[in-house]
Amino acid sequence: MARHAGRNGWVxxxxxxxxxRMDGKRAAITATGANKADLTAAEVIESEIAGPRHPRASAEAPLHLxxxxxxxxxxxxxxxxxxAATVLSRRHAKSGVLRLEGWELLKAFAGIATHETRLDIPIVANDQDTNRLALLVEERLKESGPTHGYLIAGHGLYVWGATPLDAIRHMDAFDFLLTAQLHEEALR
Ligand SMILES: [Zn+2]
Known part of the structure; x- marks a missing residue:
């Protein structure tokens, strides 16, 4: 996942x-400062999902855990x-949502079988207090419809899947769709 994103210039x-996720209690997560394009095993740490913060954990670890x-x-x-995620997240921050609608590639997301659909991606305001931000995100996701990711305004995209391969497919789909949306808005 990290090398794929690195190769594509997304990190x-x-x-x-x-x-x-390793099991119900633990997750493996990239350490702070690692160059994701050529990530090594030493740059991945094990963290308790509900436990105290690992000293080498990324500042954004709470958003994963x-x-x-x-x-x-x-x-x-x-x-x-x-x-595309960074620009669009800021452009649509006021409305708190970015709507993707009618694109064929929406079918790349688990549970979507037709392009005749729309995906509302929640946008939350950025916050350097990532514990507070993580709580806000969980609240927002409870209110919003089903989604495979969300945007942080002026910051970037969080995306997930049932497996690492699903997460990569969703990351690819989001990048294509957000890039298409950005081009379309620029042409209006
Ligand atoms: Zn970030």
Whole structure:
């Protein structure tokens, strides 16, 4: 997941982070400062989902761990600072949602079988207090319809799946759809 995002230029300047659920209690997550494009095993740490913060954990670890605690079906989470996600998250921050509608590639998301649908991606305001931000995100996701990710305004995208392969497919689909949306809005 991390190398895939690195190859695509979605995690500039050691940004972004990635995790996989190990079991009901633990997750493996990228350490702070790692270069995701050529991630090594030493740059992945084990963290308790409900436990104290690991000293080498990324500042954004709470945004991964609270998701695992709140959604037992999630097996992997990716966080990227891709250009389209970052720009659109800020452009639509006031409305708190970005609607993707009618695109064929929406079918890449688990549970979507037709392009005649729409996906409302929640957008939350950025906050350097990631414990507070993680709680806000969980509240927002409870209110919103089913989604496979959300945006943080001016910051980037969180996306997940039942397995790492699902998370990669969803990350690819989001990037394509957000890039398409960005081009379309620029042409209006
Ligand atoms: Zn980030």
């Amino acid at each position: 500039p300047a050691t940004s972004g982070n990635f995790s996989v 609270l998701r695992y605690a709140g959604a037992s079906e999630l097996g992997a989470i990716c966080h990227v600072h891709s250009l």
